[in-house]
């Protein structure tokens with residue numbers, strides 16, 4: 001799916017696709033480097049080294065932030081391919097059929113976009129390593145998308161305001177059971193993740209996902225958040241979002257009026273303004 005010219009997809013390779021023959025990015029020149037946990041392939045030595053160093057830094061940071069500990073070394077190093085192309089940027093994380101090796105591809109318009117794309121994808125590899133390939137799509141994207149750049153976040157914030165103002169909420173039972181592919185599902189995934197993390201912290205959210213994986217969402221919600229069911233979560237999330245959106249609208253109205261007042265006074269020395 002496309003978000004402001006960028007794309008992120010993660011998934012499991014179908015058995016029919018040969019893991020070894022996967023080569024989704026064509027590079028003009030090929031330079032590779034190896035770090036403790038990754039093999040990085042890029043079109044220049046400097047880029048391969050820089051991406052490798054960043055990938056290690058992000059793996060460490062994301063694991064500490066969400067798991068409170070470092071991840072064990074993987075059985076197999078992950079592969080990261082980076083390339084530059086004009087047009088929409090995109091990034092993908094694949095997990096092999098056995099569920100142990102990760103393959104990240106990043107195709108960006110320019111180097112300024114690499115960092116956020118890389119951190120998003122590294123978050124996927126950390127979650128897939130810690131929780132296994134059955135980690136639900138919505139939570140995988142909900143966590144990884146928190147590392148997106150400002151432009152992606154702004155698009156989702158706009159979509160969330162649309163849910164609240166048009167009363168056009170997506171159904172959570174549908175979100176929890178579907179792949180995350182469309183803008184509404186990215187928006188809802190991040191919003192629900194934020195809502196639950198705000199309520200109980202990151203460690204509790206990971207514990208909730210582990211319980212949900214074995215005992216279902218209703219049991220996990222009761223145990224970790226004192227919420228009776230997915231339906232009640234939906235109601236609480238709607239109410240919370242409406243309040244946040246109303247508060248932001250009020251703040252925006254106030255700051256706009258302050259701005260108008262200053263402009264008027266600076267511009268033509270009139271006393272008073274539209275904001276008074």
Ligand SMILES: [Zn+2]
Nearest residue numbers: 008009010144
């Ligand atoms: Zn993603």
